[in-house]
Amino acid sequence: MKKAGIIVLCLTLILGFQSMALAKTLKIGTLSPLTGPYAQDGTDILQGVKTAVAVYGALKGYDKVEVVPGDSACDGGKATMAANKLINSGVNVIIGAYCSSATEPAQIPIMDAGIVQITPASTNERLTAKGYKYFFRMPPRDDVQAWSTVQFLEKKLKAKTIALIDDKQTYTAGLTANIEKFAKEKNIVKVIAHEYITPGDSDFTAVLTKLKRINPDVIYMSVYQPEGSKMIQQARKLDMSSTFLSEDAVFHPKFLEVAGKNAEGVYLTFAKAPETPERDEFVQTYMKMWNAKAVGSYAYYAYDAGMMALAAIEKASTADADKLQQTIRDNTWTGVSGDISFDEHGDRKIAHIVWLVKDNKFVPFWDPITGKDL
Amino acid sequence: MDLSSFLLQQIINAVFLGSIYSLIALGYTMVYGIIELINFAHGELFTAGAFIGVIVLTALQQMGFVETHFVLTMIIVFVMSMSYVAVLGVAVEHVAYKPLRTSSRLSALLSALGMSIFLSNGMMLSQGVSDRAYPQVFGIEGIEFMGARITNGQIFIIILAVALMVGLQLFVHRTRLGKAMRATAQNKTMARILGIDIDQTIRITFMIGPALGAAAGVMVGLHYGAVRFDMGFIFMIKAFAAAILGGIGSIPGAMLGGLIIGTIEVMWAAFLPSAWKDVTTFTVLIMVLYFKPSGLLGEGTTEVRV
Numbered sequence: 001m002k003k004a005g006i007i008v009l010c011l012t013l014i015l016g017f018q019s020m021a022l023a024k025t026l027k028i029g030t031l032s033p034l035t036g037p038y039a040q041d042g043t044d045i046l047q048g049v050k051t052a053v054a055v056y057g058a059l060k061g062y063d064k065v066e067v068v069p070g071d072s073a074c075d076g077g078k079a080t081m082a083a084n085k086l087i088n089s090g091v092n093v094i095i096g097a098y099c100s101s102a103t104e105p106a107q108i109p110i111m112d113a114g115i116v117q118i119t120p121a122s123t124n125e126r127l128t129a130k131g132y133k134y135f136f137r138m139p140p141r142d143d144v145q146a147w148s149t150v151q152f153l154e155k156k157l158k159a160k161t162i163a164l165i166d167d168k169q170t171y172t173a174g175l176t177a178n179i180e181k182f183a184k185e186k187n188i189v190k191v192i193a194h195e196y197i198t199p200g201d202s203d204f205t206a207v208l209t210k211l212k213r214i215n216p217d218v219i220y221m222s223v224y225q226p227e228g229s230k231m232i233q234q235a236r237k238l239d240m241s242s243t244f245l246s247e248d249a250v251f252h253p254k255f256l257e258v259a260g261k262n263a264e265g266v267y268l269t270f271a272k273a274p275e276t277p278e279r280d281e282f283v284q285t286y287m288k289m290w291n292a293k294a295v296g297s298y299a300y301y302a303y304d305a306g307m308m309a310l311a312a313i314e315k316a317s318t319a320d321a322d323k324l325q326q327t328i329r330d331n332t333w334t335g336v337s338g339d340i341s342f343d344e345h346g347d348r349k350i351a352h353i354v355w356l357v358k359d360n361k362f363v364p365f366w367d368p369i370t371g372k373d374l
Numbered sequence: 375m376d377l378s379s380f381l382l383q384q385i386i387n388a389v390f391l392g393s394i395y396s397l398i399a400l401g402y403t404m405v406y407g408i409i410e411l412i413n414f415a416h417g418e419l420f421t422a423g424a425f426i427g428v429i430v431l432t433a434l435q436q437m438g439f440v441e442t443h444f445v446l447t448m449i450i451v452f453v454m455s456m457s458y459v460a461v462l463g464v465a466v467e468h469v470a471y472k473p474l475r476t477s478s479r480l481s482a483l484l485s486a487l488g489m490s491i492f493l494s495n496g497m498m499l500s501q502g503v504s505d506r507a508y509p510q511v512f513g514i515e516g517i518e519f520m521g522a523r524i525t526n527g528q529i530f531i532i533i534l535a536v537a538l539m540v541g542l543q544l545f546v547h548r549t550r551l552g553k554a555m556r557a558t559a560q561n562k563t564m565a566r567i568l569g570i571d572i573d574q575t576i577r578i579t580f581m582i583g584p585a586l587g588a589a590a591g592v593m594v595g596l597h598y599g600a601v602r603f604d605m606g607f608i609f610m611i612k613a614f615a616a617a618i619l620g621g622i623g624s625i626p627g628a629m630l631g632g633l634i635i636g637t638i639e640v641m642w643a644a645f646l647p648s649a650w651k652d653v654t655t656f657t658v659l660i661m662v663l664y665f666k667p668s669g670l671l672g673e674g675t676t677e678v679r680v
Contacts, residue, residue, distance in 0.1 A: 035604075039503035040504030196648045196649035196651075198651065200608045202594065202605070203391050203639075206388075206642075209387060210648075212383075213380050226602070230598050233510075233514075236514045237514045237525045254504065259599065260507070
């Protein structure tokens with residue numbers, strides 16, 4: 001018994017020393033839905049971060065940069081578990097999550113542990129309203145998105161009536177609540193119906209037929225891409241005459257692929273895409289690296305989050321969260337989704353434009369800030 | 375859109391959705407009728423059918439076969455998908471259920487759950503985690519009458535679903551094998567004494583049930599335009615509810631149950647707040663089971679069968 005104990009002790013010590021002797025590694029954790037209905041976006045995010053690590057190359061002060069993936073499954077409970085696992089594995093930075101409903105609870109242990117978190121996708125405004133100093137957000141907020149949408153309805157489409165559809169999740173319901181609020185302010189556009197669907201469902205004909213009967217000028221789909229792709233097909237099959245408008249979670253190449261011809265004429269809000277050589281280069285690298293036909297919309301933000309985190313760590317010459325967050329805040333970074341700078345809440349200074357699906361492509365259509373066509 | 379055409383449109387929506395639930399529910403009810411086991415892997419077999427459909431259909435479309443031989447394409451897609459899943463169904467039975475046939479029901483149930491997870495993960499690894507687009511071979515063309523609209527694809531799917539169900543009824547009631555199936559369901563020991571090959575009968579049940587599920591999978595893909603490895607889950611829950619509502623073990627019960635579940639879902643969303651749609655479906659299920667525990671067309675005492 002005693003001998004065995006000594007052997008075990010020796011082995012543990014050897015293992016301990018080995019990890020000490022190992023190279024100095026920077027760990028970037030990701031949180032995104034790798035399983036479940038939104039696994040496409042989750043995979044995009046993970047691949048975006050991995051691309052950033054590969055493109056960035058050697059990081060000063062570290063021998064190796066490692067990406068530790070976490071599966072948030074678009075579920076609060078699973079995301080929190082995954083976040084705790086990342087914290088325990090000693091990650092220096094966390095990039096994620098995707099669904100606002102997963103990011104919100106996962107935020108708590110991450111902020112408590114004092115780790116810098118950058119979300120490449122969650123847009124619910126509550127996330128940055130809690131005064132967390134380690135939390136940053138890449139895409140524009142939902143109240144900004146709702147404002148842009150209402151501007152578009154009032155000034156460009158000159159719509160009188162709108163019907164909203166959402167699937168009751170944090171992100172989708174938050175967005176429709178904001179639209180309702182902004183529409184009421186000026187009372188030019190009237191919300192005449194608000195319908196709900198279940199995430200994961202395939203058949204939305206009952207709700208769509210109901211809306212066909214009221215015939216609003218515009219129908220707003222506040223859903224995620226898998227449901228959006230199916231919904232628009234069923235709307236076309238029902239021969240509905242309303243204009244369809246949607247948001248940044250449906251803005252994905254998969255929407256064009258699945259809905260095909262039926263997606264023509266749909267308007268979507270998403271941040272402006274800068275036409276820079278860096279962006280083209282990233283698209284090429286990404287497609288080659290992952291053998292992908294198209295780059296998912298959130299892969300850009302994830303890549304930027306990864307690149308920015310690495311650059312900030314190099315600039316601050318430390319991964320210490322306090323210094324790192326200060327460095328991120330104090331500087332303006334360039335990225336493939338445009339210039340990156342943050343306000344005091346950790347929100348990025350960025351706004352939406354309206355895109356139109358034309359010839360199976362997303363085309364910039366209208367700018368809500370200037371009120372001009374693009 | 376006036377009320378009558380609105381109502382007609384919602385009825386079309388309900389019948390369409392209901393007939394897909396019915397087809398899937400048949401798989402549960404047939405297997406339960408024969409070996410008193412809930413085949414939890416059925417949802418995955420349904421998904422596998424949808425995947426074979428998209429693979430074959432995409433290949434045929436790339437060859438330009440769809441435009442020239444449309445009917446033949448549909449026959450090939452459905453036959454290939456259904457026969458693949460029939461073989462898969464028999465394999466599942468052989469690996470996961472047959473060795474446990476004499477053991478307790480709980481172990482067979484766990485084996486079924488394990489099989490479901492195994493198949494689901496297998497499809498995730500081989501087919502990827504994201505949506506796969508189905509070629510839109512039917513388009514949005516359709517016919518309009520009385521203000522309601524039905525697409526050519528929907529007409530085709532409803533006709534095929536009804537044909538499959540009628541075919542199944544004829545098979546069960548008019549053929550020797552069907553008679554053997556009914557006998558096995560009633561009393562296995564007695565059926566064996568009378569010289570019925572029980573193993574073969576069970577194998578055939580595990581071919582037909584999953585094959586019908588596969589057909590439903592292809593239909594879902596054709597109409598809704600996308601398939602994903604975990605799409606079986608939500609359909610499984612609804613179809614399972616349909617099978618229980620109609621009386622599990624009863625074939626006409628499953629058909630009726632599917633239509634009822636589809637109708638409740640659609641009509642509730644049509645006239646009442648759509649946020650409560652799923653709550654209602656399952657409330658109705660609980661109510662029916664409270665007043666008639668064996669389901670609408672169930673036989674009552676399934677427990678005494680030895």
